[in-house]
Amino acid sequence: MMRLFQQLNNETICRYVENAKYRVAYIGPALNQYLAxxxxxxxKLLGTGTVTVVVDYNEDIFRLGYGEHEAIEILQDAGITIRKETGLRISALLVDDQAWVLHQSPMAVENPKSATCNAIALLPPQIDQLVNAVGITSKQSKVKPTDDLFDKGSQTAEIGVETLADQDVKAVKKNLDNNPPQAFDLQRQVRVYSSYLQFVEIELSGGRVGQRTIKLPDKIRKSIFGNDEEIEKRLTASYRLLDGSQIEGLADINKQVDELREYTRQLNKRLGRVMLVSHKKTFTKKRDEILQNIEKWKKSAIKQLQSELDTSINALARAGAGNLLEKSPTEFVSGFTSKPTRDDAEKYLADQFKRTAPSAEKLLNSLTLQCTFKDVTYEMLKEDKEFLKCVHEAFPDLNKTLLQESDAAFVRSTGPTPDLFSH
Known part of the structure; x- marks a missing residue:
C-alpha cells in the first residue's frame, strides 16, 4: 500500500520523471536545471504533448530561489511548451498514473536535496481531477477527464491557460544577467552562521579625558610661551588640559568595558570581533548595566573634572601672564584704560583659554559605550576563506556544525551544468 505522506526531494522527483512511460506533468512556482x-x-523519448509544464514566471521567483532561469532555457531548447500561472506556489507532479501534491521550499531556505516529508500521494479520483484542472492530455492516458472541472465543456484548463511569451523570457533573463541572484547555497550558509555568530564592535568613546587638549591662539602661543620649559612639556600646537591623572571612577568604567569584551573573540585586526549569539542576552544585559554606571559616574565626576580643568587653565594663565605683560601685545593692552596688572593678564589669558577649552559637562557627555552588531554577509562566505578559518580557530566547539554546513559554501554554478543530461 502506498504511503500517503512521502518524501519527494529533487533526486526522487528526477528519478520518477526518468521512469515515465507515457506522460509527465510538473506544476509549480519554478524548477531547477536537473529536473528540466x-x-x-x-x-524527446515520449513525443510531443507528453510533457506538461506549468510555472509561475517572474524575476522575483528566481531571486527567491524557487528555481533557476537556466531551467526555462533548457525546456525552451527542447521544444517544450511552457505554460504560465501567476502566483502559483503549490507544486504537483504527475508521472503516468501516479501523482503527488508537494511543497518545495525556496533554495535559499532549504537544500532541494534534503530528505523532508513534503508530499501527499493522490488517489485515482484526485489524479483525474488534477489531469482535468491542468488540462493534461495524452493518447495513452488511462484516465478520462471530468467535464465539471472545465469551463462549460470548452476544454479550458483551470490553470496555465497562458503560454510563456518569448519577450517575457528575454526581459527577465536580461535583468537576471545584469543583477544575478545570490548563490542559494551561500544564502543558506549566511543563515546558519548568523544563527551562531554575530560581529560586534565595542567602543568606549570619549574615555580619554586625560588626553584632551585645547588649541592655543597662535599669537599667544608664540609670543608668551616660547621660552617656558614647564609649559613646553605639555605644549606643541595645543595644550593638554589635564596632567595625566585619572579621574576618580573612570578606571572602573574601563575595567567593566574590558570585561564586556571577554564575551567576544577577536578574529584578527581586519575582521574584528565576533560573539556567540547564545551569549547575546547576557552580553546586552551587562552592556546596559555599564551604560547605567556611566551615567551615574558622569553626575558624580563633573565637579571634580571641572575643578581640574579650571586649575589647569588658571595655571596656564599664570605661567603666561609675565610674558604677556612684558611683551604687551596691542590686542591685550588696548582693552585697558591704564597699564594692566598681572591679575589683569592672568584674567585675560584665562578668559581666552576658557573660550577654547571644553567644559566638564561637554567632556563627560562625549563619554559613551557603543556596541554595534553586524551579521555575517553573503560576500564574506563567498570570498573570505580567512573568515571561516578564523571562526573555526576561535570557536573549536562549533567546528563540527559549521564545517558540515560550509561544505558547499564556495560552490557557485552559472549557466546550465554540462552533465545535466548524463544521468
Whole structure:
C-alpha cells in the first residue's frame, strides 16, 4: 500500500520523471536545471504533448530561489511548451498514473536535496481531477477527464491557460544577467552562521579625558610661551588640559568595558570581533548595566573634572601672564584704560583659554559605550576563506556544525551544468 505522506526531494522527483512511460506533468512556482533536463529528455523519448509544464514566471521567483532561469532555457531548447500561472506556489507532479501534491521550499531556505516529508500521494479520483484542472492530455492516458472541472465543456484548463511569451523570457533573463541572484547555497550558509555568530564592535568613546587638549591662539602661543620649559612639556600646537591623572571612577568604567569584551573573540585586526549569539542576552544585559554606571559616574565626576580643568587653565594663565605683560601685545593692552596688572593678564589669558577649552559637562557627555552588531554577509562566505578559518580557530566547539554546513559554501554554478543530461 502506498504511503500517503512521502518524501519527494529533487533526486526522487528526477528519478520518477526518468521512469515515465507515457506522460509527465510538473506544476509549480519554478524548477531547477536537473529536473528540466529530465523533462527535456522525456519529451524527446515520449513525443510531443507528453510533457506538461506549468510555472509561475517572474524575476522575483528566481531571486527567491524557487528555481533557476537556466531551467526555462533548457525546456525552451527542447521544444517544450511552457505554460504560465501567476502566483502559483503549490507544486504537483504527475508521472503516468501516479501523482503527488508537494511543497518545495525556496533554495535559499532549504537544500532541494534534503530528505523532508513534503508530499501527499493522490488517489485515482484526485489524479483525474488534477489531469482535468491542468488540462493534461495524452493518447495513452488511462484516465478520462471530468467535464465539471472545465469551463462549460470548452476544454479550458483551470490553470496555465497562458503560454510563456518569448519577450517575457528575454526581459527577465536580461535583468537576471545584469543583477544575478545570490548563490542559494551561500544564502543558506549566511543563515546558519548568523544563527551562531554575530560581529560586534565595542567602543568606549570619549574615555580619554586625560588626553584632551585645547588649541592655543597662535599669537599667544608664540609670543608668551616660547621660552617656558614647564609649559613646553605639555605644549606643541595645543595644550593638554589635564596632567595625566585619572579621574576618580573612570578606571572602573574601563575595567567593566574590558570585561564586556571577554564575551567576544577577536578574529584578527581586519575582521574584528565576533560573539556567540547564545551569549547575546547576557552580553546586552551587562552592556546596559555599564551604560547605567556611566551615567551615574558622569553626575558624580563633573565637579571634580571641572575643578581640574579650571586649575589647569588658571595655571596656564599664570605661567603666561609675565610674558604677556612684558611683551604687551596691542590686542591685550588696548582693552585697558591704564597699564594692566598681572591679575589683569592672568584674567585675560584665562578668559581666552576658557573660550577654547571644553567644559566638564561637554567632556563627560562625549563619554559613551557603543556596541554595534553586524551579521555575517553573503560576500564574506563567498570570498573570505580567512573568515571561516578564523571562526573555526576561535570557536573549536562549533567546528563540527559549521564545517558540515560550509561544505558547499564556495560552490557557485552559472549557466546550465554540462552533465545535466548524463544521468
Amino acid at each position: 533536463a529530465r523533462l527535456a529528455r522525456q519529451h
